[in-house]
Amino acid sequence: MTAPAFSAAAPSPAPAPSLPAWVWVKVFTRLLAIQGAWNYESLLGNGIGFCLEPALRYLPGGVHGAAFKEAIARESAYFNAHPYLASVAVGALARAELSGVPADRIERFRTALCGPLGSVGDRLVWAGWLPFASLISLAAFGLGARPLLVIGIFLVLYNAGHLALRIWGLRVGWTRGLAVAPALGNPLLRRGPAHVARAAAAAAGVALPLTAARVLDGGPALLAVVLVGAALVSILLVRVHGRVEGYKLALVLIALFALLSVAR
């Protein structure tokens, strides 16, 4: 019977050597480019190897040693995760490799880590924090903010969460190693997506009418017509969800409108 690679009851990590600060700077900078070679076959795999490479140089024998080459080959294989939460994997895998954890255990750990880091990250970031930051900025626009303030609000708000998540992930991965599972039960990751979704829903409610009013720059009657029309079309879009993409529908209808405008 083999030990589980990834469970809440995983043992405490073996002591690992400390790495110089510049190595962490390199690893973190590379994390920002983790999707540089993303493809439909190995997905994020090459990016994981790329991010780990500065840390793996500290394996016995250095970059020319067998341990380094085996680790690079192992870590560059197929991997899938949300790009921001991949920092958890990079931290944990660096710890495991430098602690001399057996290869088969590392490979099982990598496999087990893919699912949680993908689904949690997608819900928390792509379906939560990103639309939330976007809608807050749109609300600021609707309230009359100038261009610099609108984009400043978005970039500061979004990246406060983005960079904090990457730094937290790298830190918790390195600290916990293969015992990182309990950290993924962090309340922020478990309940955060639902809280962010509710906040984003409220922000959407505030932002949409305000944004429409500022762009339209017309009277209240026309605004009412636009908002009611938008509500009706949105109901239709929800009903055909999965069959029609909103942006393609908008592209076709706006193109037809433009043709009508020049043809009449």
Add this chain to the structure above:
Amino acid sequence: MTELLPLMLLGAVIGLDVVCFPQMMYSRPLVAATLAGAFVGDATRGLLVGVLLELIAIATLPFGASRYPEWGSAAVVGGAIAATLHTDRAGVITLGVLAGLATAWAGGWTLVKLRQWNAYLARRRRPALDAGARGAVIGLQLAGLTGDLVRAALLTGVAYAVLFPVAVHLAGAWSFSGPPSRSVVILLATAVATSAAWVIFHSARGARWYFAGGVAVGLLLLLVR
């Protein structure tokens, strides 16, 4: 078109942010179109295009290997076209949004091709990767980043070069006045954003009430302003 080369550079840097580096989301339409507008002299017009594209882009969820429009370079093209037209004709913002949407559609296709190219390069380097060659890992990453930079630059350049003359022609022949021109595009953008908000958030307990409360606050703010 003296602005073409600088816009290609801007589109390249912004397109790279969409997936590859550093994903700080200055490639979101709200930011990218505003920057492009400012680049050619009219940040406010760029922002208007960016806001409308951002509403539509909320529906895009870049999950895993899903295929989605590329909004970064697209917003640069849309924002720059609206800002460069130098006319107060009613259809300028609408044409900027239209150019942005068309470029986003094409951009999604270029992302797929880039990923297939990355896979081809990785297959070619498979023996070196299996042997643990650090040069192969780093080389593939740099090739992917360079490929994306070039992809975004070419996309921006081609889209702008093709769509700008079309937009000039259409703006000259535009017949609708301002309110109907704006109302059609804002109606569609708001509808896409509202349906996206519903699809994304409705599964969170109580989210529909938060949305309804938000709408009430938004309408109240409109009334008191």
